[in-house]
Amino acid sequence: xxxxxxxxxxxxxxxxxxxxxxxxxxxxxxxxxxxxxxxxxxxxxxxxxxxxxxxxxxxxxxxxxxxxxxxxxxxxxxxxxxxxxxxxxxxxxxxxxxxxxxxxxxxxxxxx
Amino acid sequence: xxxxxxxxxxxxxxxxxxxxxxxxxxxxxxxxxxxxxxxxxxxxxxxxxxxxxxxxxxxxxxxxxxxxxxxxxxxxxxxxxxxxxxxxxxxxxxxxxxxxxxxxxxxxxxxxxxx
Numbered sequence: 001x002x003x004x005x006x007x008x009x010x011x012x013x014x015x016x017x018x019x020x021x022x023x024x025x026x027x028x029x030x031x032x033x034x035x036x037x038x039x040x041x042x043x044x045x046x047x048x049x050x051x052x053x054x055x056x057x058x059x060x061x062x063x064x065x066x067x068x069x070x071x072x073x074x075x076x077x078x079x080x081x082x083x084x085x086x087x088x089x090x091x092x093x094x095x096x097x098x099x100x101x102x103x104x105x106x107x108x109x110x111x112x
Numbered sequence: 113x114x115x116x117x118x119x120x121x122x123x124x125x126x127x128x129x130x131x132x133x134x135x136x137x138x139x140x141x142x143x144x145x146x147x148x149x150x151x152x153x154x155x156x157x158x159x160x161x162x163x164x165x166x167x168x169x170x171x172x173x174x175x176x177x178x179x180x181x182x183x184x185x186x187x188x189x190x191x192x193x194x195x196x197x198x199x200x201x202x203x204x205x206x207x208x209x210x211x212x213x214x215x216x217x218x219x220x221x222x223x224x225x226x227x
Binding site: 033041050086088090092 | 144154155156158161163171202204206213214215216217218219220221223
């Protein structure tokens with residue numbers, strides 16, 4: 001079983017601060033997705049990274065895939081209360097087994 | 113555009129009663145379909161996935177079952193619910209593997225409480 005560890009598990013910050021959350025594994029993934037989930041709703045896909053060292057930006061969010069495709073990070077600049085939610089990373093193993101392995105998530109609270 | 117529906121949105125059932133949760137996808141053909149359970153708002157546990165009508169793969173042995181009677185319909189069932197079946201059930205779809213990597217798109221979920 002491939003495992004994805006996310007850190008920190010909980011993060012509470014003030015509006016305007018910057019933050020980084022991490023997603024780490026000892027396994028290599030062919031792609032990695034980041035999702036955000038709000039309470040009582042399904043996760044929403046934010047981004048997919050597939051190439052080692054790849055960096056993608058989505059407004060104030062910056063996603064990076066590690067060179068070895070074993071880890072990823074999400075950096076948020078000038079966090080806003082609307083960024084509050086559970087951030088989940090999910091890795092796809094090579095070999096076309098149709099499955100994603102999800103981390104347990106980072107629960108982010110941005111206080112106004 | 114593609115949409116995914118789940119119902120009911122919430123459900124309260126007594127222990128030992130049957131269960132049927134339904135998921136339907138619109139706007140795509142031959143999707144991969146998935147059932148997940150999420151406990152306490154944290155990580156997702158894959159329960160079942162399907163790559164075609166009548167094709168079901170089970171990830172976790174338990175008293176739940178899944179069926180795919182139509183291309184875009186996925187059903188999660190139980191004959192007798194346990195207290196431990198309580199949770200947030202999510203259905204997801206993805207485009208088949210040979211056209212893209214496995215980005216999954218989730219429904220709104222069903223909150224199940226077993227009393």
